[in-house]
Amino acid sequence: MASSENNILLKVEDLKMHFPIYKGLIRRQVGAVHAVDGISFDVMRGETLGLVGESGCGKSTTGRAILQLYKPTAGKIVFDGTNLVSLKSEDMRLMRRKMQMIFQDPYASLNPRMTVGEIVGEPLLVHNIASGREVDEQVAHLLEIVKLNPSFSTRYPHEFSGGQRQRIGIARSLALHPSFIVCDEPISALDVSIQAQVVNLLEELQEQFNLTYLFIAHDLSMVRHISNRIAVMYLGVIVELADRDTLYEKPLHPYSQALLSAVPIPDPFAESKHKRTILQGDVPSPVNPPSGCRFRTRCPIAESVCAESRPEFRELNPGHFVACHFADRFL
Amino acid sequence: MTNTTAAKQQKLISEGDSGALRSRSPWRDATGRLMRNKASVTGLVIILFFTLLTIFAPQIAPHNPLQLNSGQGFLPPSWVEESGNGTKGIPDYPLGTDTLGRDALSRIIYGARVSMIVGFAPTAIILLMGTFVGMMAGYYGGRWDNFLMRLTDIMYGFPDLLFFIITLVALRDTWIGEFMNGLFLLFLALAVVNWVGVARLVRGQVLSLKEKEFVEAARSIGAKDSRIMMKHLLPNILGPIIVQGSFAIPSMIITEAILGYLGLGLKPTTDPEAFFITSWGSLLLEGQSAINAQPYLLLAPAICVALVVLAFTFVGDGLRDALDPRMRGTQ
Numbered sequence: 001m002a003s004s005e006n007n008i009l010l011k012v013e014d015l016k017m018h019f020p021i022y023k024g025l026i027r028r029q030v031g032a033v034h035a036v037d038g039i040s041f042d043v044m045r046g047e048t049l050g051l052v053g054e055s056g057c058g059k060s061t062t063g064r065a066i067l068q069l070y071k072p073t074a075g076k077i078v079f080d081g082t083n084l085v086s087l088k089s090e091d092m093r094l095m096r097r098k099m100q101m102i103f104q105d106p107y108a109s110l111n112p113r114m115t116v117g118e119i120v121g122e123p124l125l126v127h128n129i130a131s132g133r134e135v136d137e138q139v140a141h142l143l144e145i146v147k148l149n150p151s152f153s154t155r156y157p158h159e160f161s162g163g164q165r166q167r168i169g170i171a172r173s174l175a176l177h178p179s180f181i182v183c184d185e186p187i188s189a190l191d192v193s194i195q196a197q198v199v200n201l202l203e204e205l206q207e208q209f210n211l212t213y214l215f216i217a218h219d220l221s222m223v224r225h226i227s228n229r230i231a232v233m234y235l236g237v238i239v240e241l242a243d244r245d246t247l248y249e250k251p252l253h254p255y256s257q258a259l260l261s262a263v264p265i266p267d268p269f270a271e272s273k274h275k276r277t278i279l280q281g282d283v284p285s286p287v288n289p290p291s292g293c294r295f296r297t298r299c300p301i302a303e304s305v306c307a308e309s310r311p312e313f314r315e316l317n318p319g320h321f322v323a324c325h326f327a328d329r330f331l
Numbered sequence: 332m333t334n335t336t337a338a339k340q341q342k343l344i345s346e347g348d349s350g351a352l353r354s355r356s357p358w359r360d361a362t363g364r365l366m367r368n369k370a371s372v373t374g375l376v377i378i379l380f381f382t383l384l385t386i387f388a389p390q391i392a393p394h395n396p397l398q399l400n401s402g403q404g405f406l407p408p409s410w411v412e413e414s415g416n417g418t419k420g421i422p423d424y425p426l427g428t429d430t431l432g433r434d435a436l437s438r439i440i441y442g443a444r445v446s447m448i449v450g451f452a453p454t455a456i457i458l459l460m461g462t463f464v465g466m467m468a469g470y471y472g473g474r475w476d477n478f479l480m481r482l483t484d485i486m487y488g489f490p491d492l493l494f495f496i497i498t499l500v501a502l503r504d505t506w507i508g509e510f511m512n513g514l515f516l517l518f519l520a521l522a523v524v525n526w527v528g529v530a531r532l533v534r535g536q537v538l539s540l541k542e543k544e545f546v547e548a549a550r551s552i553g554a555k556d557s558r559i560m561m562k563h564l565l566p567n568i569l570g571p572i573i574v575q576g577s578f579a580i581p582s583m584i585i586t587e588a589i590l591g592y593l594g595l596g597l598k599p600t601t602d603p604e605a606f607f608i609t610s611w612g613s614l615l616l617e618g619q620s621a622i623n624a625q626p627y628l629l630l631a632p633a634i635c636v637a638l639v640v641l642a643f644t645f646v647g648d649g650l651r652d653a654l655d656p657r658m659r660g661t662q
Contacts, residue, residue: 094553097553126552
């Protein structure tokens with residue numbers, strides 16, 4: 001057990017992120033968006049943890065809260081033995097060398113008034129790692145790593161395609177040699193033909209620099225390709241967490257089952273026999289989430305107990321966590 | 332201008348550079364667009380002309396603007412054969428003389444000094460002040476924001492002209508009112524009223540920009556607030572700020588003319604050593620008392636005010652179009 005404890009790079013404990021809603025002239029708080037509402041998971045050194053779920057379920061918020069881009073409402077985020085939530089802002093600033101982020105929208109994530117060289121070299125300047133010519137040399141090296149022409153460094157972001165811009169963003173996140181990178185849907189804004197290139201690049205970089213990824217996505221086949229383990233989120237909570245193959249072959253939570261049954265099969269005969277679980281209704285509002293189990297309003301097997309108590313996130317099989325009162329049925 | 336650009340491109344093409352079009356910064360792009368706008372170039376030429384007038388007034392003016400010429404008062408411009416009061420213009424005084432026989436042209440040339448400085452000095456103050464306050468309010472938000480914005484609301488709600496008249500009259504004989512012949516007080520009054528618009532503009536821009544992913548990216552690499560504001564926010568809002576400034580200049584000039592006409596602002600001086608001797612506003616006031624006998628005394632400064640205001644407005648229009656991000660890259 002001790003060795004596996006050492007293997008944990010990031011430990012998230014009961015993380016909550018609520019965004020207050022203000023109304024009226026004196027801006028009284030009238031409620032809160034429960035974007036993330038008590039999630040716990042570990043990320044092992046060197047692995048890729050996939051985080052999937054539909055839009056608005058709190059995936060991106062989780063990623064940003066881990067990097068302290070938002071101040072979490074409650075919970076602990078222990079990175080390499082340090083609780084980030086209690087760090088002073090200057091200590092957190094230094095901590096950022098070890099953890100970086102790749103953003104979803106390659107058009108919004110690069111400052112249009114800076115050259116590529118300035119963008120990629122900025123982390124080096126911010127942390128006083130290099131200056132003058134050293135920056136230029138390191139930027140050229142970083143651009144080569146992400147397979148861009150080093151001479152691009154004098155150009156501006158608007159001169160590049162989406163895939164190239166995403167590579168620039170990746171180069172920036174690698175500049176500080178981090179050990180952990182949050183990939184916030186890094187490929188969802190790209191053309192399908194470019195997606196594979198960027199994913200392959202991310203995989204190569206992981207091997208080369210021994211990186212750990214938290215890979216946020218909603219493309220289930222891509223997540224299956226890149227992840228070692230996968231967590232499924234629904235309305236601010238993690239409903240299931242398991243090894244990639246276990247989750248895809250034997251999902252235990254009714255939501256994961258419905259989600260995975262939505263993946264099309266590239267074989268018309270198999271597809272015609274494929275039974276799809278279609279969920280009824282819409283995702284409830286995160287301002288006013290349902291009592292008990294978050295999923296009960298749309299769950300095909302919900303019973304009265306689901307409204308009364310929130311299902312525990314329990315380890316049903318070794319390494320396979322589920323938050324459902326009736327998950328045992330599917331074992 | 333066009334010639335050199337063409338020559339440069341020719342050179343690049345002849346060198347066989349595969350990336351023939353050299354990367355251009357967004358600022359140089361905008362300058363190019365501004366220079367292709369005929370109205371703006373005309374405006375710039377007019378502004379340059381009047382700027383030179385203000386600097387070289389002693390060399391250019393044919394007479395001392397304070398020199399009285401008894402017996403030669405109320406002369407019409409040199410091309411008038413017979414004016415209302417039966418006098419004939421002489422070539423010595425191209426635009427005629429005023430009641431006291433002072434050369435009208437020389438007085439207008441010296442008057443340009445006040446209008447130009449009154450266009451630029453308070454505008455510089457309001458841009459600095461408005462940008463600082465707007466940036467703080469927009470970036471830090473919360474109480475700061477509330478306090479500053481209520482303050483700007485109060486400033487906005489107060490009638491401008493009433494404020495100018497009250498302050499200029501009330502402080503007329505204090506040291507502030509005496510400083511620079513009353514011009515300093517005028518600058519202050521203009522700045523106090525007008526920084527509000529800039530602050531609101533900047534705050535709005537910062538509010539929308541700070542949610543952009545590239546600002547988040549800057550925070551995630553560990554950039555300090557000051558760096559984010561100077562490197563990421565400011566360059567991206569500089570366009571609207573410059574445009575706002577270029578429209579503030581003509582409104583300052585007009586306001587000075589109005590106040591001068593009301594007998595406020597610059598106190599006309601008889602000290603030959605003074606840098607600011609008279610203003611177009613005061614000339615308007617002097618001219619209108621003789622409107623029947625010698626309409627040129629009113630017309631000439633009025634035309635100058637109109638010309639300068641129009642020139643600045645043309646440049647402002649051109650800047651707005653040139654700095655519009657949607658125009659980026661267009662020829």
